[in-house]
Amino acid sequence: MSSAGFAIVGAAESTRIGKVPELSSVGLALDAAANALADAGLEAAQVDGLTTGYMPPANVAQLLGMKPAWVDNTVVGGCSWMNQLRNAMAAIAAGYCETVLITYGESGRSHGFLPNVLDLGAPGSIEQQFDLMYCSGNRASLFAMPVARYMHETGMTHEQLASVPVVQREWAAMNSRAKLREPTTVEAVLASRVIAWPILRDMCCLVSDAGGALIVTSAERSSDFPKPPVYVVGTGSSLETGLMSPAGVEDPLRPGLVRRSAAQAFGSAGLTPADIDHLMIYDAFAHTPIFGLEGLGFVEFGEAGPFIAERNTAPGGRLPMNTNGGGLCYAHSGSYGMLCMQESIRQLRGEAEAQIDGARTSLAHGWGGFWSACATIIFSNQR
């Protein structure tokens, strides 16, 4: 996929996030879509491609008054939206459509997680037969399986792990829409209750209602819109194991899927980690940015815990990461990859509340399940 051939011309979250009991998952997706259409100065009928993920695309098309020529609902967990962005670019390149709306809504807090398509415990699935029983239905424990071993092999301390939410709380303090904005400390995080040792409550993401939507088109057309285009300059993706099937990962401490996805993304962008000004790594739990920083090549194996604890990703640090506060402090409705990309785009448009001066490139990395899937998108405001 050629570099900078595509651009985001509309981007928005749902009008409200956090606790939004007046809307269902579909309602949140429609609300975000309407905001993104307004952002792009488009009417729904002018958009000829649609991706929806968890909800049936036909329903969303009907409710938005769209008659799309191309649809996709790839579902591989929280990074589905990054995968759908790649798919949309391929569809535009193939001439199937010109402009694609990527919609997401999830009433994770008020009305439960998404109703269909992705059933994490589907009877007879690998996870349901061989994994969920042992974790007693506590899926946080499946995500956390490699952490104790990682600490054992690298010497990362529990305090360093606890510094992840502490640092992200500092970013959240600058974001008016973030849920958790009060400062916290390593001691307070370590005093929170055990979810699945070594994972404690304050190392787990929020449970929120939220939606988000993107509009992507070719770079050639992208100057016809009200907002400056944000170019997609590199993408990558990889799959490895069942969504909640940790025993299927070849090397759980150095998960190959993130390395493969990073190689594709940096390769297609012609960039290296040193070229990235701003970073979003999906933080369903405190350890996922640690594994992401290493797998994406920003630091070596075993270095990410101290790297975060020493404030390299904090306000004023050299690699600002999760500047909305992340899934740990901003919002997490169940499938957070869309919100990662929204913050990347805000930063590159200069619209972020915790704005990084002069940011030209932003990398958004999403996970799906426990090292099951991942996808990496590199954005730039320069073509």
Added chain:
Amino acid sequence: MEGDGDAPYGRDRRLKTHLDPVFTPETRPYWEGVAQGELRLCTCCSCDRCFFPPSNVCPGCSSREIDWRIASGRATLYSFVINPQADERWGIEGPMSVAMVKLEEGPMMLSTVVHCPQTIEALRFDMNLRLVFRPYGDLPRVACFEPVGQADE
């Protein structure tokens, strides 16, 4: 500090209804083995790969000639978490480990380490384990592991 309370996914009611394993034609020999006190693994007749979970196609070479073998039951502890509370189907009071167990034959599987304190002191990385079976809900046996004591080695 006002938090959102529950752990992520903690409110997913569907999950609680799905904790009794549902077999498929491809996995039935595994579960029949467990019922008889055996841990059965798939082995590929073409490339000799031993794999888990069971499948009708080899993940190494795509062959459909698959044999079943009985695992030795010897394993080591790769990693673990400790859940504060076990599901009632386990009949276990208090905390319960969830373990990534590396089988002697090569595959990794998810299980639990029983018959020892469920503490970070007692659960040592790479410790030797052996297969044991415990009841789980309506199933008389599911595959678990216990530490091998020095005297047993």
